[in-house]
Amino acid sequence: MTKRYSFNLSSLQKRLLIYVVVPMIVISGLAISFGLQLIADQEEKRLKADLELLGRAISLPISDALLTNDLRTVKANLDSVFSIGRVYGASVYNVKGQQVAEAGITETDLSNSFLAQQTVKTGVTQDDYRRVEGKDVFSQFMPIIDRGGRIIGLLQINRKASDFDDRFEQLSQVAWLSWAAFGAITFAVLIFGHFRGVGRHVVELKNAMRKVAEGDRAIRVAPNGPSEIAEIGIGLNRMLDSISLAEQELESRRKEEERLQQALREQEKMAAIGSVASGVAHELGAPLTVIDARAKRLLKRMPDEDDRRQLEAVRGQVQRLTGLVNQLLAFSRTPVSERVSVEINEILQRAIKALSYERDSDGINIVIDSTEQANVAVDIKRFELALVNVLRNALQAATNEIRVTVEVNEMVEINILDDGAGIDESIKNDATQPFKSTKPQGKGTGLGLTIVSHVMNDHSGSMKLDNSSQGGCCVRLLLPKSEGNKNEQR
Numbered sequence: 001m002t003k004r005y006s007f008n009l010s011s012l013q014k015r016l017l018i019y020v021v022v023p024m025i026v027i028s029g030l031a032i033s034f035g036l037q038l039i040a041d042q043e044e045k046r047l048k049a050d051l052e053l054l055g056r057a058i059s060l061p062i063s064d065a066l067l068t069n070d071l072r073t074v075k076a077n078l079d080s081v082f083s084i085g086r087v088y089g090a091s092v093y094n095v096k097g098q099q100v101a102e103a104g105i106t107e108t109d110l111s112n113s114f115l116a117q118q119t120v121k122t123g124v125t126q127d128d129y130r131r132v133e134g135k136d137v138f139s140q141f142m143p144i145i146d147r148g149g150r151i152i153g154l155l156q157i158n159r160k161a162s163d164f165d166d167r168f169e170q171l172s173q174v175a176w177l178s179w180a181a182f183g184a185i186t187f188a189v190l191i192f193g194h195f196r197g198v199g200r201h202v203v204e205l206k207n208a209m210r211k212v213a214e215g216d217r218a219i220r221v222a223p224n225g226p227s228e229i230a231e232i233g234i235g236l237n238r239m240l241d242s243i244s245l246a247e248q249e250l251e252s253r254r255k256e257e258e259r260l261q262q263a264l265r266e267q268e269k270m271a272a273i274g275s276v277a278s279g280v281a282h283e284l285g286a287p288l289t290v291i292d293a294r295a296k297r298l299l300k301r302m303p304d305e306d307d308r309r310q311l312e313a314v315r316g317q318v319q320r321l322t323g324l325v326n327q328l329l330a331f332s333r334t335p336v337s338e339r340v341s342v343e344i345n346e347i348l349q350r351a352i353k354a355l356s357y358e359r360d361s362d363g364i365n366i367v368i369d370s371t372e373q374a375n376v377a378v379d380i381k382r383f384e385l386a387l388v389n390v391l392r393n394a395l396q397a398a399t400n401e402i403r404v405t406v407e408v409n410e411m412v413e414i415n416i417l418d419d420g421a422g423i424d425e426s427i428k429n430d431a432t433q434p435f436k437s438t439k440p441q442g443k444g445t446g447l448g449l450t451i452v453s454h455v456m457n458d459h460s461g462s463m464k465l466d467n468s469s470q471g472g473c474c475v476r477l478l479l480p481k482s483e484g485n486k487n488e489q490r
Contacts, residue, residue, distance in 0.1 A: 021190050025183045032175050040168045048127060048140065051157050054081055055125070055142040059155055062092055063144050066153055071101055078103035081157065088137055089158040092144065095120050095151060105133050106156060115141050116154055123151055132158060201225030205233060217244050292318045339377040339459075341482040344406055344414065345370065347380065351387035355395070364398050366391065370406035377482035378459055386455040387414075390475050393449065394418040397473060411461075414477040422467040452477075 058077040065073035078090045078101055089104030097111035097120075107130075110116035115126040119141040127140040137158040144153035201224055208221045217240060221233040292315055299311045345368065352366055376383075394402045397420035407413045449463075452475075456463045461479040468474040 016190055017187075021186055025179075025186065028182060029179055032179050036168075036172055036175055039171055043168060043171070047138075047159070051087075051127075051138075051140045051159060052125060052142070054087070055140060055155055055157055059142060059144055062155065063146050063152060066092070066100070066144065067146060074101040075103065086159065087157055088135070088160050089132070089156075091156050093154040093156065095153060097154065100153065104158070105135065105137075106158060107132055110154065110156070113141075115139075116156075119143050120151055120154055130158075135160070198226060198229065201229045201233075205229065205236065208236065212240065217247065288318055338379060340380055341375045341377045342380060344372070344374050344376055344412055347376075347378070347384060348387065348404060348406075348414070350380075351384050351391060354384060355388050355391050364395055364400060364402060366395075366402045366404065368404045368406075370404070372406045372408045374406065374408040374412045375482040376412055376459075376479045378479070382455050383459065386452040386477070389449070389452050390416050390477070394420075394473070394475070397421070408481070410481075411478045412481055414479075416475045416477075417468050417470075418472045419470075420472045422471060423465055423473045 058081060061077050062074050065071070065077070074092055078092065081087045081090050082104065087104065089102070089106040091102035091106035092100045093110050093116065094100055097109060097113060097116050099106070099108050099110075102108075107113075115128055118124075119126045120143060123143045123145070125140060125142045127138065130137055130139045132139070137160055140157050140159075142155045142157070143151045144155050146152050204224075205221060208219050211219050220237050220240065223230040223233040223237075225233075295311050295315045295318065299308055299315070302308050302311060348368055352368075391402065394416055395418075398418035399420060401419050403417045405415045405417075407415070449465075453463050456477060456479075459479055461477065464476040464478070466474050466476070
């Protein structure tokens with residue numbers, strides 16, 4: 001299969017061709033034409049001068065021979081011109097234009113020739129292009145003057161007219177061939193020299209900018225070629241670097257805005273839920289208190305064991321609802337307003353003691369495995385509530401033991417580990433959402449970890465959920481350290 005090559009000029013090369021090369025070639029052509037005309041004139045003058053010198057060389061011997069009527073000498077001198085130069089014919093005439101001697105192709109009678117008459121009359125050499133025996137010749141008429149200065153005859157020397165034309169044609173061919181070669185070399189230099197020196201680097205820039213326009217921001221241009229084009233390439237690379245940096249900044253800002261919008265939506269949702277929870281809790285609190293008080297009073301008056309058992313069941317349900325109300329109130333409570341520096345083990349003991357009032361004989365041990373001493377600045381009641389909620393969840397998940405450890409580094413870290421089944425990875429990220437619970441219906445409100453998360457955030461801390469390598473769930477509470485025991489206003 002024959003491979004085809006395409007030859008296309010770039011726009012820059014076309015412009016250089018139109019505005020530089022073509023005018024340069026046209027100007028050089030005009031210069032060659034003008035020069036050829038000058039050379040032709042000079043060449044014609046030189047050829048005429050050669051004939052004149054030739055005529056002068058033989059005119060004096062011919063003059064002496066005519067005076068003695070020595071025609072043989074005249075003829076010998078005429079024959080000699082053929083060996084000296086390119087002569088077509090030569091002849092001698094008397095003053096009346098009648099031929100005396102001849103050599104080569106000549107005219108036999110010049111008695112009616114105006115140029116011959118003018119030459120004899122004025123004594124000035126005349127010349128002209130004439131037709132002799134069907135041939136175009138250049139004729140020069142020269143007076144023959146004796147030693148006394150008297151015109152005694154006329155010398156005609158003929159040369160082919162084509163001698164002038166051939167010489168000029170030869171010069172023209174050389175000149176125009178040189179001009180054509182100059183044009184071809186100039187065109188080749190433009191195409192190949194420009195491409196090697198400038199064009200290929202411009203093409204690289206053009207291709208790079210096309211890719212940039214198509215969306216490729218990663219491409220960069222090698223700063224090659226002339227300094228001006230290299231500077232353009234460097235400028236393009238800097239521009240692309242700036243665009244990439246700006247796009248990264250915009251993407252970072254967009255993600256941050258999305259995060260802030262998400263956080264704002266979460267806060268608005270929490271605020272709305274808190275408002276509803278607060279209203280519901282206050283509406284339920286008073287009736288539940290009345291129901292519990294009256295059930296307690298009736299319990300004292302009922303002697304029947306079955307009736308007492310029914311009233312105890314009523315009080316149990318009321319207490320469950322009261323616990324729900326307390327959770328709702330804790331969820332809707334305002335953020336921390338006052339912090340107190342307290343030793344971490346002390347507040348852990350307070351939380352375990354508070355939890356003991358609602359525990360039955362569940363057989364689960366809570367072990368504090370820590371000798372670390374560290375103070376934290378907290379709202380004691382709210383932070384105790386957070387610990388109680390975490391421990392309550394651990395009690396509901398544990399089978400035998402709950403282990404509490406404290407580590408003090410840059411932050412105070414409280415780890416609460418149970419030996420239960422652990423937390424499902426699919427719901428771990430949503431565990432702090434309100435009303436999200438994995439417990440059976442009636443065993444939880446779904447607000448415990450939400451309250452813990454809010455309390456930790458209000459204390460400039462955080463909560464993390466993970467599964468322990470030994471099994472069970474591990475809740476990590478991280479708090480900043482406090483330096484003293486004095487009250488610390490937020």
